[in-house]
Amino acid sequence: MKEMAEPICRVLRDGALEGEHAPALMIKDSMHSAFGLDVFNHILCSLASNISAGKSQARGLVLVSLNRHPSFYTDLLKSRGIGVASSNKLIQIVDCYSDPLGWKDRLLDPGCITKLSPKATGTLCKDIRDLDKLLSVILELGNGLVGVGQGKIHFSVAIDLVTVIIRHTSLQSVSRLISNLRSHDQVSSVFWLIHSDLHEMKAIAALEYMSSMVANLEPIGQSPNEQRGHFEKLLWTEQNSNKGKFHVRFKRRNGRVKLMSEEFLVEQGGIKFITVSSGNGMIDQSLLPKVQFNLQLSEKERVDRAKVVLPFEHQGNGKSMQIYDGRRSLTEGHNNLSTPASTTTKIHTEADCGKGEIHYIRDSDDEMPDSDEDPDDDLDI
Amino acid sequence: MDNHSNLLDEALGFNSKARVSPSGRVVLIEDSVETSGSFVLHHLMKHALSLNCSGIVLFVALAQPFSHYDRILRKLGCNLVAQRDNNRLFFFDMLKLGCLDGDGGKIIEGQLLELYGKIQKTIETDALPDQSKNPITIMIDDISLMEVAAHGSSNHVLDFLHYCHTLTLGPGCSLVVLNHEDIYSSLTGPTLILEMEYIADIVIKAEPLATGLASDVHGQLMVVNKGIIDENGTLRTKLRNFHFKVKENSVEYFYPGSQS
Numbered sequence: 001m002k003e004m005a006e007p008i009c010r011v012l013r014d015g016a017l018e019g020e021h022a023p024a025l026m027i028k029d030s031m032h033s034a035f036g037l038d039v040f041n042h043i044l045c046s047l048a049s050n051i052s053a054g055k056s057q058a059r060g061l062v063l064v065s066l067n068r069h070p071s072f073y074t075d076l077l078k079s080r081g082i083g084v085a086s087s088n089k090l091i092q093i094v095d096c097y098s099d100p101l102g103w104k105d106r107l108l109d110p111g112c113i114t115k116l117s118p119k120a121t122g123t124l125c126k127d128i129r130d131l132d133k134l135l136s137v138i139l140e141l142g143n144g145l146v147g148v149g150q151g152k153i154h155f156s157v158a159i160d161l162v163t164v165i166i167r168h169t170s171l172q173s174v175s176r177l178i179s180n181l182r183s184h185d186q187v188s189s190v191f192w193l194i195h196s197d198l199h200e201m202k203a204i205a206a207l208e209y210m211s212s213m214v215a216n217l218e219p220i221g222q223s224p225n226e227q228r229g230h231f232e233k234l235l236w237t238e239q240n241s242n243k244g245k246f247h248v249r250f251k252r253r254n255g256r257v258k259l260m261s262e263e264f265l266v267e268q269g270g271i272k273f274i275t276v277s278s279g280n281g282m283i284d285q286s287l288l289p290k291v292q293f294n295l296q297l298s299e300k301e302r303v304d305r306a307k308v309v310l311p312f313e314h315q316g317n318g319k320s321m322q323i324y325d326g327r328r329s330l331t332e333g334h335n336n337l338s339t340p341a342s343t344t345t346k347i348h349t350e351a352d353c354g355k356g357e358i359h360y361i362r363d364s365d366d367e368m369p370d371s372d373e374d375p376d377d378d379l380d381i
Numbered sequence: 382m383d384n385h386s387n388l389l390d391e392a393l394g395f396n397s398k399a400r401v402s403p404s405g406r407v408v409l410i411e412d413s414v415e416t417s418g419s420f421v422l423h424h425l426m427k428h429a430l431s432l433n434c435s436g437i438v439l440f441v442a443l444a445q446p447f448s449h450y451d452r453i454l455r456k457l458g459c460n461l462v463a464q465r466d467n468n469r470l471f472f473f474d475m476l477k478l479g480c481l482d483g484d485g486g487k488i489i490e491g492q493l494l495e496l497y498g499k500i501q502k503t504i505e506t507d508a509l510p511d512q513s514k515n516p517i518t519i520m521i522d523d524i525s526l527m528e529v530a531a532h533g534s535s536n537h538v539l540d541f542l543h544y545c546h547t548l549t550l551g552p553g554c555s556l557v558v559l560n561h562e563d564i565y566s567s568l569t570g571p572t573l574i575l576e577m578e579y580i581a582d583i584v585i586k587a588e589p590l591a592t593g594l595a596s597d598v599h600g601q602l603m604v605v606n607k608g609i610i611d612e613n614g615t616l617r618t619k620l621r622n623f624h625f626k627v628k629e630n631s632v633e634y635f636y637p638g639s640q641s
Contacts, residue, residue: 031578069550103544107498167536195579198571230591230601234622237605241618266618 009046015057015188022182025191026211032219033244038271040193045080058156058188060145066096067161070122092141093122102126129168131177154188162194171203218245242266388634392604392621406555409581411562416600418587427459429518436516439471444523456630479530489531493541516553519545524560535573598624
């Protein structure tokens with residue numbers, strides 16, 4: 001896997017840190033680019049295969065299906081080669097699709113037998129308005145998956161369409177459900193799908209606060225408004241009929257936000273992610289604001305820049321290099337430091353050719369190395 | 382009607398030798414005041430009742446009585462009375478839905494539950510007595526009237542549709558719903574039509590011509606068929622746009638500009 005949805009899958013796979021909320025992913029789409037379910041399925045399959053291979057923190061997955069019949073998901077997982085026999089043990093489905101309001105149950109009483117009741121695939125939930133019940137069912141199934149009393153073993157939770165629960169209950173109750181799931185110490189990760197244009201902005205914002213990752217699906221190009229003519233609208237719809245833009249926002253624990261963008265293409269085998277190279281000059285140019293100074297490099301400037309030998313590069317003169325990393329104390333540096341008493345450090349990167357000098361003024365000796373975050377944070381070890 | 386090369390059938394995937402989609406499909410017909418989409422509904426009803434389809438149709442009528450559909454379908458060459466007697470068509474006359482006025486919300490929920498109960502019972506006892514695998518088509522002729530009966534509460538309508546959807550999961554089954562696009566045009570936020578577009582696998586939009594009225598073109602159809610599986614087994618969204626002309630006992634479909 002080298003596509004970009006990979007970092008998301010990795011975070012969900014690695015799960016929660018001790019004493020932290022579980023990572024949560026919200027996938028949001030809109031009618032203009034309604035491929036949220038494809039992304040959801042992609043991530044579900046990826047996590048399920050990690051679980052079945054024992055690579056994830058979670059040992060099992062509880063899927064709440066509101067949008068599709070549970071058999072849709074069992075078929076999907078089967079088609080991806082995630083064995084049903086094993087996935088039965090690893091994946092439990094809460095069926096909120098078949099009878100979400102208990103209508104079928106209510107129609108049962110006058111002695112009529114339901115021949116239609118589809119094969120039971122999962123635990124049937126007959127009132128999705130009772131979210132406390134739903135939460136306890138999810139936790140119960142999760143515990144059943146991983147087995148109680150074997151120390152702390154984790155499981156993940158996936159909700160296929162939060163939109164439905166919000167429609168039947170309220171934003172507050174849904175937020176409470178998700179927050180309870182995230183803070184439960186056995187939950188490894190949570191992810192869900194939402195149709196953003198079926199909710200008020202505040203509902204989406206409230207749920208975004210509760211997510212450590214937000215994946216947003218957007219159409220390519222601006223939607224032509226009604227006045228722009230039928231043909232243009234048709235062209236745009238056609239263009240977006242199997243692809244779109246995929247933006248992901250990661251929120252780190254320390255508050256840093258990272259944005260990533262890709263394009264996706266929906267095919268029968270699932271969804272494919274394509275990295276959009278940022279060097280796509282034509283698009284860049286049109287997106288740049290008009291400014292008086294030059295933001296772009298000319299071809300000559302580009303070539304010149306490529307010729308610059310950077311100080312940390314191997315200089316080819318056989319001498320070992322010394323790079324000041326901010327950690328060594330000043331007294332350690334011997335020959336190259338001109339005056340240790342002054343807090344000015346000179347590094348002669350090109351021996352004593354005197355061509356280039358870097359002046360670094362240190363505030364104090366107890367200053368920490370300049371990055372405050374773990375540089376290996378997203379290494380895949 | 383020209384049965385063997387019809388742009389609408391082609392766009393809906395009726396003609397193709399491709400496999401039938403694995404699960405039930407939801408077809409949404411959107412029309413407007415200027416261009417009625419009811420002819421698409423008639424066409425789909427005729428198709429579902431045709432011989433090579435061997436399906437069963439459950440028709441929930443909110444807009445027009447049985448006699449209306451009988452007259453139209455007869456002209457298209459399909460006898461609804463005979464189909465009804467053969468237990469292939471089950472007609473639910475719901476013209477008076479919501480008329481028992483009272484505490485709006487509660488009453489309508491009860492009525493919709495009752496209607497759903499009737500549909501479910503029909504499927505279980507009359508239509509498929511021996512668990513035969515005949516495809517079921519549930520058709521609703523104007524869902525906006527159900528919303529009116531529910532005093533504008535789209536939630537009840539969506540619940541009803543969801544339950545109908547659970548009945549049409551089998552191969553070849555479908556749920557066909559007609560709604561009007563323009564009655565929601567000034568509304569923002571979640572409208573019934575937007576919710577339904579998410580549910581739908583096929584959206585058929587009947588619109589007037591952008592250039593105004595014309596005598597030989599009555600309007601245009603845009604068919605968005607999500608997730609059609611073609612001969613090579615690849616999944617794609619197919620988008621078709623063509624013009625139509627409604628005649629006395631048939632409808633002509635043609636590409637823009639191909640009619641001299």
